[in-house]
Amino acid sequence: MDISYIINELAEDRENYFNAVAPPIVQSSNFAFKTVDEMREAFADEYSALVYSRGRNPTVDILRAKLAALDGAEDCLVFNSGAAAIFAAVLSNVKSGDHIVSVDKPYAWAQKMFNVILPRLGVTTTYINGREIENFERAILPNTALIYLESPNSWDYAIQDLRAIAELAKAEGIVTVCDNSYCTPIYQRPIEMGIDLVLQSATKYISGHSDVVAGVLCGNKAMMTRIFNSEFMTVGSGIQPFNAWLLIRGLRTLPVRLEHITKTTHRVVEYLKRHPMVESVIFPFEESFPQLELVKKQMSGACGLLTFIIKATDILQIEKFCENLQHILMAVSWGGHESLIIPKCSGMKRSFFKSENPDHRMLRLYVGLEDAEYIIADLERGFLSLGIGD
Numbered sequence: 001m002d003i004s005y006i007i008n009e010l011a012e013d014r015e016n017y018f019n020a021v022a023p024p025i026v027q028s029s030n031f032a033f034k035t036v037d038e039m040r041e042a043f044a045d046e047y048s049a050l051v052y053s054r055g056r057n058p059t060v061d062i063l064r065a066k067l068a069a070l071d072g073a074e075d076c077l078v079f080n081s082g083a084a085a086i087f088a089a090v091l092s093n094v095k096s097g098d099h100i101v102s103v104d105k106p107y108a109w110a111q112k113m114f115n116v117i118l119p120r121l122g123v124t125t126t127y128i129n130g131r132e133i134e135n136f137e138r139a140i141l142p143n144t145a146l147i148y149l150e151s152p153n154s155w156d157y158a159i160q161d162l163r164a165i166a167e168l169a170k171a172e173g174i175v176t177v178c179d180n181s182y183c184t185p186i187y188q189r190p191i192e193m194g195i196d197l198v199l200q201s202a203t204k205y206i207s208g209h210s211d212v213v214a215g216v217l218c219g220n221k222a223m224m225t226r227i228f229n230s231e232f233m234t235v236g237s238g239i240q241p242f243n244a245w246l247l248i249r250g251l252r253t254l255p256v257r258l259e260h261i262t263k264t265t266h267r268v269v270e271y272l273k274r275h276p277m278v279e280s281v282i283f284p285f286e287e288s289f290p291q292l293e294l295v296k297k298q299m300s301g302a303c304g305l306l307t308f309i310i311k312a313t314d315i316l317q318i319e320k321f322c323e324n325l326q327h328i329l330m331a332v333s334w335g336g337h338e339s340l341i342i343p344k345c346s347g348m349k350r351s352f353f354k355s356e357n358p359d360h361r362m363l364r365l366y367v368g369l370e371d372a373e374y375i376i377a378d379l380e381r382g383f384l385s386l387g388i389g390d
């Protein structure tokens, strides 16, 4: 895979649009035909023709080609959110009476789909600890149709052995879906490990600038054609041309941004590890990470997102730490230019907080594009507000 070619040239037929270096935003809902026969042919197969932008659109097509190539996949569909990509991937592969095996704690809205929407359609889900392959073997039932993976997950970075699970699923005729938002295809390529469908929230690293919500789904041509002709077209959850154009722009700098963030993250992790107020740091490439060996086997990198457990006896200390940061923003999401923090305790009532539970003292930090010194100085400001500096 030549990443430079993919992000700078692939699918950009510049002579068709005035040799413009940046592709045009084809902001048109529909496309006209000269003859009835051409129209008839297009209607028969909207996957292969430009008819209507709920289906295909030329700006979106440029993006699709690039994202498919990055993942080493035959084809790609781009959705107006990562959640929509998850929904299409799962719904298109289950029917009433089917069973799903999912990793525990998948992305919150994937969980909601498994817990609330799919049971209404007669589809049940078993959650398992995905760290052990035996747990998959044990959970698979005769009616299991799909295995849902998220590797790494975005709070404790638990990973699954993608090659082994793909092999197991293939032998049982089960479809595998993997959320690859954390790594992007730059750092992990699940399709090449045998996973059927790989998805990402493009809101994160692909956009990279916190200005688009979008999702990517990649897989083989047969499966993607089927999804296009059913869930994609009926739900109408495709990306809009302007947002697709922003993602093409984001892709231009994806490897450079990840490289920079990787270096900065390393420095931030080192700082946090040494800090007396930090109990532990959870990050996939750390020596202390319990699945380090598997990390090295299937991921070529990791960056940006990490979790640290602060030593606090009281929830107000954690709140004070976060509120005293001047540059690191308290906000959801990640993958953009700006560093972000979420304390786990923001998801619970104060009265529920137990300082004995390290999970309650988790802080998820996203390291953005700022200088390492700038981010570290801000963290130091937070710690100093508690009366204890480095």
Ligand SMILES: *Cc1c(COP(=O)(O)O)cnc(C)c1O
Pocket (backbone or CB within 6 Å): 081, 082, 083, 084, 107, 150, 154, 179, 181, 182, 200, 201, 202, 203, 204, 213, 214, 215, 333
């Ligand atoms: C953000 C996120 C999603 C959902 O993507 P949206 O673009 O917000 O719909 C799915 N999975 C993971 C791991 C995420 O971080």
